[in-house]
Structures are given as C-alpha cells and as structure tokens.
Amino acid sequence: MSGSQRHFFSFYRLWTIAANTMTEIVRQKFFYILLLFGVIVLILSLFLLEFSHLDRVKFIKDFNLAAIAFFGALITIVGTAELLPLELENRTIYPILAKPVFRLEFLLGKFTGMISLLLLTLLLMSVIFAALLFYTETQLLADAMAGRGLAEGVTVDEAVRQVKAQVRDAQLFKAILLIYFKLVIVCAVGILIATFATSVVFNVICTSIIYICGHLVTTARAEWMSNQTVSSKPMLGILVFFIPDLDAFNIADALVLGQSVSWELVFQTIRYGFFYTGVILLVAHFIFDSKEI
C-alpha cells in the first residue's frame, strides 16, 4: 500500500514546534516588558547599595538571586499560561495537527520551547549578575589596595584574597541552576493545568498558588508529621504529597549565609525535579491526547 510508511515520534518536529514557541513568546510584548523590568531591577541593586550599610557583595548576591528567581517565575507562569489556551482559542492547532504531528510532539514541543527560552533568559540575567559582581569587585579591590576600610590587623593581601573569594563564588552557579530546575517544574505544572483549563487568567492564578504552596511544603510536612489535629490533616496531606517541594530548590539563603551546598545535594534535587516533571508531563499527555480540540 502506498501510504503505509510507518510514522514515529520525531525530535525534529518537536524542536520545530519548540523553536516556533520561542518565536511566539519573544514576539510578544509581555516578555520584553518583564525581561526589561528584570534587568532594570538587577542593575538597581548597584544604586540601592548607596543606602545600604550591609556587606556589599552579600547584598548584591542576595538581591540578584531573589530578583532572578522572581522574574524567572513571573515569565514562566505568564508565558506557560498562554501556551495552550491561545492555540485552542485561535485554532492554530488545527493546521498543525492536520500535518502528520503527534499530539505528544506538540505538547512536549510547547514545553521544550518554554524551558529553552527560560534557559536563555536566566543566562542573560546571570551574565548581568556576573557583570555587577565584577564591577563591585574592581571597586572593592581598589579600596583594599588603597588601604581604605581595612579591618584591624588585616593586611592588604588578605583583604584582596577575601574580596576575591567572596565574589568568585562557584556556589552561585548551583543556586541559579536550581532556580532553573524549579522553573522547569513550574512550567510543567502550568502546562498540565492548561490541558484542562482554557482561561489564561485562571491558569496564571492556579499556577501562582501552586508556586507559593510549593515553597511552604517543607513547613507543611513538618506540621503534618507532628500535628495531631484531625481537621487540617487531609488538607496538609494533599499539600505535602501533590504539590512539588519548590523550597528544596531554594539554596540562595544558605549561600548568602556562607554555608556551602554540596554537588551531591544539588544533583539529588535536580533528580527530584526530573522525576516530578516527568510525572506531571505524563499526566498532561494523557489528558491532552484524549481532549476534544
């Protein structure tokens, strides 16, 4: 039979949809506005310093990591909420699925496009972050060389070494890596919600709630273990078992306090992220595959 060549899942098609998704988001206003805001806020940290008597480097690290996490989450939540509803509402999905495209390729393509764009966004913000750090370093080094602001009994050499150790901190890389994988989970959750809800606003609210709850899971789990009151137990149980533990991805606080986080723990957390994302996407696939479009 002429038309019987078998047809399998293709990463080329998946990537075609992913690349198009990136184009779609990049050509929208909200992305530029959020990104621009993010960049402005990062740069703002330099000027806020004038008012701050805190340790400069510590402050920049703290502030920038928080800003990256915040704007990353904002872009993820808003961007993901739109991905599927717009396709269904404008029916742009019709001519796509009329081509030999699996629905799974479409779904994963959308997801991949979003997380690829996030990767680029985080890279950009990290580069700015690094630039700010090095700018501060040159200032601090100049101060140290001139002997300004040296503590009692600290030599210039020691001061220089201290500044460098504080700025060139490999731990920061771990923190940003974990922020990224946290956003990947949020993206998967957003896609899952969008497979059954059609309103963009509803999706944004839902994903935001899960995002916030995700940061409370650690506390909630401790509560669940110890708490004896029956009334709150089922609710907490849901929170503990279904909501992703996003707090596990937040190592910024520990880092700023000077504690170090082992690569082992980082990888363990990323593995958890992969597992959770995989399960969420699998559920999303089953819903989307049988959905009437």
Added chain:
Amino acid sequence: MDMVSSTSSAIETRNLSKHFRVSLRRKVIGLDKLNFVVRENEVYGLLGPNGSGKSTTIKLILGLYQPTEGEARLFGMNVESVSSRVSVGFLPENPYFYKYLSGEETVRFFGRLCGMRGRALEDKVSELIAMVGLERHRHRRLGGYSKGMLQRIGLAQAMVQDPKLLLLDEPTAGVDPIGSIEIRDMILKLKKMGKTILLCSHLLDQVQDVCDRIGILQYGKMILEGDVKELLTRKDQYQYVIEGLSQEARSQIGRQIGDKGGRILREGSPQTTLEQLFLQTVRQGDNRQEGI
C-alpha cells in the same frame, strides 16, 4: 473492510457522525451517519448550505474531531493514526495561522512539520510562494495580510509536502476573481498530476468546472451524490451527436423524427447548470425537513 475498496479509495467514511453538545440538554447534529468514498485521482465537490456539515466532515477526516459514531479512513488507514496524514494537505475554512510569522516562515514551519529540511525545503517554500503570487509579501507578518492573501498562504502551506490528497475548505473564499480562476486552474493541474482533491465550495460554477463527482449535504446528511455529468444530464430528453451526415440526410431524419412524434428542441448539449440542480435539491430537502 475489503482490500479493493481500501486501496483504491483516498477517503472512505462509514456511518461517520458527530454530535456537538452545546448545553447540558441540547445537542447539535453536525454530521449524521455519512457514508461516502472519494476515489484516488478524483476531484470531489462537497456542497451544501451553511451549517450543513462540510467543515465538520473535513475535520473528522483529519482526526481533529473525534467521531460520535462511525469511522473514516484515508488511503485505507484509520484517521485515528497519525500516519494517515503523511500525504494530506489541509486548507482550513478560516486562516488559523500564527499572526506573528511571515508568509515565508509559515510555509517553512509547516514544511518542517512534514519532516522537510535544508535546500529542498527552501526551494519548495520559494516555489509555493511564487505559485500563490505572494513574492512581494513573503517577508510580511500574517497579522497584516488581507483575507485573500491569507487564503493563498493557506493553500501554499497545504501543498508543502506535495501531498497526494488535498482537503480544501472554500479555497476561493475572499480571493479576487483572477485568483479564483488561478485556483481553479491549479486544481485541474493537480488532478492531471494524479492528486486527489476534496473541495468544499459555494461557487457552483467552479465546482461544475473542476469536479468529477459531487455530494450535497444538508442537516448533516448526504442528500444527493453522483457523477457531475450524469447528474446534470436531463433524462427526459435525448441527444444524438452525429458526424458525417449531409444537410439533406439531416433534414430527412428531422422529418422522420417529426413523423414519429418527436420534436427537435435545439442542437448542442442539453444540460442544466449545477446551480439550478443545487437550488432544486436543497429546496426539496427543506420541504422534507418541514414535513417531519
């Protein structure tokens, strides 16, 4: 399903039905137990009033809608399988394309979805854009395209992988008269190349020109189907096409016809137009519906 029909037919439906639930209690019948076959290398015209189920039929054939009942096959393959769409091109009823892509990017995107790449893809994109006459606008975004231009880009995207079967839902809607004639000629050319085409249209003159067979849908049911030439032939009249008779012999035969009680009305081809046939059939259908 016997092998003969499944290999020689491009489209085949069996009891294909689609009901839409519009509210908790009400449902709309989009398509009601449709059985029809489109043979390979045939141009089939699907006609019918607005809301009769033409677009629904096409979406069911593409697996975009799940049938309430029955099934559809493309080249013998159930439309539930993605493989059935490898060699199918679809022009949707409305331009469901991304506004933020340019004309060229749109065609390229759909080409990639069909697994095309590299030089072959770029050449095809340029060829199609030239064919639909959009060279001057190829770098503009679709958000700024006119209705007819969108229709043209839709046609280009449908043909990108050189499919064996084209499903065209009102290809000439919004296209200017010259473009409309170009599309008609293109359909005829595609037929010569061995393609199969399912055409939905309200332009009956054009359907009459290009289609081998037609089916008329009403209220989701097929109410008339057949060969265009056959349907348009008036069975109460008869026509001889004669060669090599002298003027004298012809008048002799004419007298004889008169003697036998016949009457020569005119010479030429005694056909009605498809337009008349359409109107007549649909009115009858309306009467039937009211009678229920």
